[in-house]
Amino acid sequence: AQSVAQPEDQVNVAEGNPLTVKCTYSVSGNPYLFWYVQYPNRGLQFLLKYITGDNLVKGSYGFEAEFNKSQTSFHLKKPSALVSDSALYFCAVSPLYNFNKFYFGSGTKLNVKP
């Protein structure tokens, strides 16, 4: 069975500090990996994706994510958090055997305090 785990329901960080939102996955083969963000009462917005190549991928709004195959992880990072980064973050995977299916994690609420 395919699964995506986001072990932290909530992450609190002070503005200006680095942030990490964790994601691990259990999917057959090497999946495609994604991060999406959801602001209150809005739909999800794409942040970044890993398909192949460099393990560190850069995305929108200064976010980046590091793919670690041995640990089956895809953690989201940002060197300096902004209050406006406060939102709900979702990790998602698309298995190689079906590129049209998506499996989402349960989400992590990021709180950035001034």
Place this chain on the structure above:
Amino acid sequence: NAGVTQTPKFQVLKTGQSMTLQCAQDMNHEYMSWYRQDPGMGLRLIHYSVGAGITDQGEVPNGYNVSRSTTEDFPLRLLSAAPSQTSVYFCASSRGEISSYEQYFGPGTRLTVT
């Protein structure tokens, strides 16, 4: 472009009633999908379509029907609503395979079944 639009924004149904959630996109995207979002469970794929006339089941298809007669529209039908279908529903579209292209999400429909 309006992007992905969903109607209604809110809906209350009684058990056993039927209804259709509307979804439309004006980006000429081939791929469209429906998700439900439940607290602590992230988003789960209900049905998806890779083009007009082609639909397939996702992770949680039971109790829902879809059809895709045009590229623009992808309605989701609840034939006999149940309290377990209380959720927030999101429609999304993508230019092609979601592993290759980002998904664009609508603002969501909040459904309550009593």
